[in-house]
Amino acid sequence: xxxxxxxxxxxxxxxxxxxxxxxxxxxxxxxxxxxxxxxxxxxxxxxxxxxxxxxxxxxxxxxxxxxxxxxxxxxxxxxxxxxxxxxxxxxxxxxxxxxxxxxxxxxxxxxxxxxxxxxxxxx
Numbered sequence: 840x841x842x843x844x845x846x847x848x849x850x851x852x853x854x855x856x857x858x859x860x861x862x863x864x865x866x867x868x869x870x871x872x873x874x875x876x877x878x879x880x881x882x883x884x885x886x887x888x889x890x891x892x893x894x895x896x897x898x899x900x901x902x903x904x905x906x907x908x909x910x911x912x913x914x915x916x917x918x919x920x921x922x923x924x925x926x927x928x929x930x931x932x933x934x935x936x937x938x939x940x941x942x943x944x945x946x947x948x949x950x951x952x953x954x955x956x957x958x959x960x961x962x
Contacts, residue, residue: 873888
């Protein structure tokens with residue numbers, strides 16, 4: 840879609856990380872304002888402000904020894920890792936139960952009996 844000036848309307852261009860970094864360093868050092876950096880990059884001033892905020896937060900986290908991850912992300916990863924281990928253990932226990940009560944050759948998982956296909960309902 841084009842606007843009245845003939846330029847494309849939509850998402851701003853995706854800049855490589857090194858170009859964002861160079862712009863943000865110039866903004867932080869006072870060489871450029873956020874508005875000037877936005878015009879130069881062809882993005883919104885809000886995008887430049889977001890990059891600046893992310894840059895400062897990343898530096899703060901790095902200095903705190905968090906390796907670039909915020910504490911919410913790190914705790915979520917730890918929680919999901921624990922849940923994954925629990926689910927794996929549960930699957931193992933269920934597999935052992937199936938083998939214990941299964942019929943037929945050892946190692947063969949018993950098939951369910953009866954109608955195993957979903958019932959098709961008509962309105």
